[in-house]
Amino acid sequence: MTEKLRIGVIGAGRWGPNLIRNFHSDPASVVVMVADQSTVRLQVLKERYPDIAVTESADEVFANPAIDAIVICTPTATHHELARKALENGKNVFVEKPLARTVAECDALVALAEKARKILFVGHIFVYNASIQVIREHIRKGDLGKIFHVQITRTNLGPVRNDVSALWDLASHDLSILQYWLGEMPVRVSAVGGRFLSNKLEDTVFATYTFANNLLANIHVSWLNPKKVREITVVGEKKMLVWDDMNLDKPVQIYDKKITIDSDQATGADRSIVDTFAGFRASIHEGETFVPKIGVNEPLAAECKAFLRAVKDPSTSLSTGYQGKLVVQALAATDLSLKENGREISISY
Structure with missing residues (x-):
């Protein structure tokens, strides 16, 4: 049996639950932990997925050794900082579009992903x-x-x-x-x-x-x-x-x-x-x-599967960090x- 990719999700607002649902139901992955600043959202999430750990601290997700990849679906202003910390902690990263607020932030993330030899995948769903x-x-x-x-x-x-x-x-x-x-x-x-x-x-x-x-x-x-x-x-x-x-x-x-x-x-x-x-x-x-x-x-399901494939084979990605940077430019x-x-x-x- 192939080992599942263990995923942490940061952000359980409007779009986050859709990503959680797709990654948790995919036979090739499992959502291990979700972080969000809203205790109400976390409570609802825990009722729906009792097996997923929840926390108000994103740092707990970064530090969790049982997590292979982190999915970021938070406001754009937070993308750079969260993706940076995820990469620095040796995680593969899926970040919702746009990749970051500025070209400089995008350049920094692309360089960091290359240095860490980790996937930086942008949620260009279409x-x-x-x-x-x-x-x-x-x-x-x-x-x-x-x-x-x-x-x-x-x-x-x-x-x-x-x-x-x-x-x-x-x-x-x-x-x-x-x-x-x-x-x-x-x-x-x-x-x-x-x-x-x-x-x-x-x-x-x-x-x-x-x-x-x-x-x-x-x-x-x-x-x-x-x-x-x-x-x-x-x-x-x-x-x-x-x-x-x-x-x-x-x-x-x-x-x-x-x-x-x-x-x-x-x-x-x-x-x-x-x-x-x-x-x-x-x-x-x-x-x-x-x-x-x-x-x-379902484009979202296809996108999630594409991320899982990209972690194994980066050449398959259609929405790399570099491509995300071009869009931001x-x-x-x-x-x-x-x-x-x-x-x-x-x-x-």
Whole structure:
């Protein structure tokens, strides 16, 4: 019988119980101890899982020799300190997104993980979503052709956070998806946002990212919207694609649609040749819509299993500490653009 990976969890708030449930039910792992500052949460947890030890002290989790890995699901401001202590105590680390508050904190954690030869895994859950993985296959195979632009919308009425803005809370998902699909990160960003609910944090952000090949990606995130939307449109030279996470029957649809400008109409005055509505219509191609078959999966369960695999084989990880750092670099540059009223900011990696 294979020995189970023994896990300690720090943070039993809104998201923590989901991670506890998945790791404790997985045949390859067992949750040994959970730390949280709320005695009420710990009491509820103890009633549900009598075999899991609970404590109000994170230091008890770090010092426990029976723990192989630590899962951190606490406010972003605490990520660096908790992950640092976990790595210094020889533990593998799973930390919820975003990895940390600053690029410097991310760099320190990545270096420490390498020095300790331990896994630093970031909870970019959407790269473990079956639909997102299928889309990556179509993009990488060239089915859509050269990608021109991507439009991303992630909105809902809440939940409102008081530790990070909607940008850091929501767009961190989308930047990790773009990184996963395209294999690169944007080099410039321009963003505007609004602090309609509080004067401290943006609850609504519109950010436009430019990649080295001039691909454009626009991300709209908001906690202040009447409709829950998780949708991405990818426009390619050959075909176009829409991912709608709210559409359970057809989450991914690929459209055989494109616009072709004839070579003799491509530049200058020659464009005037197409001077009628019918002429413009002739350049538009609208074929069939293809709905790829998507396997049913629970992304969180897949993510937890991926962490367990990564502890055994680091090369299998899709969300390393380094990748988490790249996302934070893009977020930090976006924050700077927000502060400077939309000025385009170059992103260095």
